[in-house]
Amino acid sequence: xxxxxxxxxxxxxxxxxxxxxxxxxxxxxxxxxxxxxxxxxxxxxxxxxxxxxxxxxxxxxxxxxxxxx
Amino acid sequence: xxxxxxxxxxxxxxxxxxxxxxxxxxxxxxxxxxxxxxxxxxxxxxxxxxxxxxxxxxxxxxxxxxxxxxxxxxxxxxxxxxxxxxxxxxxxxxxxxxxxxxxxxxxxxxxxxxxxxxxxxxxxxxxxxxxxxxxxxxxxxxxxxxxxxxxxxxxxxxxxxxxxxxxxxxxxxxxxxxxxxxxxxxxxxxxxxxxxxxxxxxxxxxxxxxxxxxxxxxxxxxxxxxxxxxxxxxxxxxxxxxxxxxxxxxxxxxxxxxxxxxxxxxxxxxxxxxxxxxxxxxxxxxxxxxxxxxxxxxxxxxxxxxxxxxxxxxxxxxxxxxxxxxxxxxxxxxxxxxxxxxxxxxxxxxxxxxxxxxxxx
Numbered sequence: 001x002x003x004x005x006x007x008x009x010x011x012x013x014x015x016x017x018x019x020x021x022x023x024x025x026x027x028x029x030x031x032x033x034x035x036x037x038x039x040x041x042x043x044x045x046x047x048x049x050x051x052x053x054x055x056x057x058x059x060x061x062x063x064x065x066x067x068x069x
Numbered sequence: 070x071x072x073x074x075x076x077x078x079x080x081x082x083x084x085x086x087x088x089x090x091x092x093x094x095x096x097x098x099x100x101x102x103x104x105x106x107x108x109x110x111x112x113x114x115x116x117x118x119x120x121x122x123x124x125x126x127x128x129x130x131x132x133x134x135x136x137x138x139x140x141x142x143x144x145x146x147x148x149x150x151x152x153x154x155x156x157x158x159x160x161x162x163x164x165x166x167x168x169x170x171x172x173x174x175x176x177x178x179x180x181x182x183x184x185x186x187x188x189x190x191x192x193x194x195x196x197x198x199x200x201x202x203x204x205x206x207x208x209x210x211x212x213x214x215x216x217x218x219x220x221x222x223x224x225x226x227x228x229x230x231x232x233x234x235x236x237x238x239x240x241x242x243x244x245x246x247x248x249x250x251x252x253x254x255x256x257x258x259x260x261x262x263x264x265x266x267x268x269x270x271x272x273x274x275x276x277x278x279x280x281x282x283x284x285x286x287x288x289x290x291x292x293x294x295x296x297x298x299x300x301x302x303x304x305x306x307x308x309x310x311x312x313x314x315x316x317x318x319x320x321x322x323x324x325x326x327x328x329x330x331x332x333x334x335x336x337x338x339x340x341x342x343x344x345x346x347x348x349x350x351x352x353x354x355x356x357x358x359x360x361x362x363x364x365x366x367x368x369x370x371x372x373x374x375x376x377x378x379x380x381x382x383x384x385x386x387x388x389x390x391x392x393x394x395x396x397x398x399x400x401x402x403x404x405x406x407x408x409x410x411x412x413x414x415x416x417x418x419x420x421x422x423x424x425x426x427x428x429x430x
Contacts, residue, residue: 010214012216012348015212015348035147036147041277045292
């Protein structure tokens with residue numbers, strides 16, 4: 001499957017959500033990489049509200065959120 | 070709705086504790102006020118010499134330690150920094166200038182309204198407008214760039230300072246400055262304040278409660294999660310004030326407030342604008358600084374130095390109203406924050422988004 005990749009590591013609130021919003025504007029599948037639990041929560045809340053299914057994988061200090069429609 | 074439970078509970082507890090702290094001796098409608106309490110603490114350390122507002126507020130110490138312990142327990146303590154620190158310091162500075170024009174941070178703004186202080190309405194309208202302006206910059210690509218992992222010890226400094234301040238307060242109070250009258254002399258018993266702060270620190274760390282973020286998320290994403298906590302504070306404090314007879318509706322003679330609507334509006338407008346660019350209100354900055362976010366710690370220092378300047382140069386309002394120096398400072402604040410907003414707009418976010426890359430999952 002093809003994904004857009006959004007690397008929002010190191011970005012503070014609300015940038016990760018904004019970057020995700022911009023990437024999902026055409027309803028494509030997106031993988032978002034974040035490195036804080038608040039960004040993880042915010043991005044997944046946004047994605048669920050936008051009708052995405054969210055799969056979260058934890059890897060070292062980062063979280064990889066896979067958003068699919 | 071289920072996801073909102075934690076933040077609504079947090080809001081309720083903060084609202085109730087705030088009312089009880091006023092009952093126990095804190096100034097009117099000032100159960101909690103991050104701006105005022107940092108200002109009082111700056112005064113106790115002699116950073117300014119406004120004799121009416123000097124006291125090491127144990128609530129601040131409690132919030133820092135509560136959030137620090139909770140973030141370690143929840144494995145959320147991560148030491149990071151380096152995202153435009155000096156810019157954040159300046160933004161924090163002007164958040165304080167705006168807050169002391171209005172006489173309160175966003176948290177106290179909502180507590181003032183819950184106590185019947187209608188002047189807060191002008192503050193709220195200003196706060197909304199400021200956030201709206203800030204959101205335009207975010208939508209244009211405003212960014213203070215990323216942060217980096219820093220040495221662990223860096224993250225222990227602020228909590229250590231909080232502990233040292235508390236030791237000074239209880240064991241060596243003679244080296245600190247304390248108000249004999251005025252708001253700084255009104256305070257709940259030390260341990261009650263400390264425990265209240267600890268509870269708020271723990272809950273706010275868990276729930277990520279943020280006053281500016283709540284309104285921002287509604288405007289940007291139609292997300293009502295954070296604002297539900299903000300509203301819960303209002304409802305709980307309103308009920309508490311009514312039950313305890315602390316509710317007094319009107320504009321005049323409200324505790325530690327003035328009736329200049331325009332400058333209440335502009336003061337909180339500056340707070341909202343700068344807070345959105347920072348990514349959070351003063352309470353949220355304090356919580357983040359305790360979880361190892363050094364950029365937020367620098368912001369808190371900006372708030373403290375802003376408070377010192379506000380009183381050293383007569384920028385802070387009083388019950389008599391704003392000062393002309395304060396008005397000039399707020400206007401300068403709008404100019405500086407706008408320039409920071411303008412010059413930090415990223416030309417393109419293309420770098421961050423790679424189109425349709427194949428990934429193995």
